[in-house]
Amino acid sequence: MNTALSEYILAIITCETDKVKGGGCPVFLASDQEEMEKISLLLARILGGIVHDLENGIYLVCKH
Secondary structure, eight states: OOOSOOSEEEEEEESOGGGOOOSSSOEEEOSSHHHHHHHHHHHHHHHTOEEEEOSSSEEEEEEO
16 A cells, blocks of 8 residues: 655746745746746756646646
């Protein structure tokens, strides 16, 4: 039986600070949409995760 975590959120990237509250995951603030996309792609590459667009101004980098 495997008891290790296998799916989790590595980072949250947003331009809209009022939509995200601090918690157990790092939140990265971008100045615009272009910077948000760049940060999320770089973090996904570095952390070995996948980017998910919530289509509300928030990107998640997740590990599956």
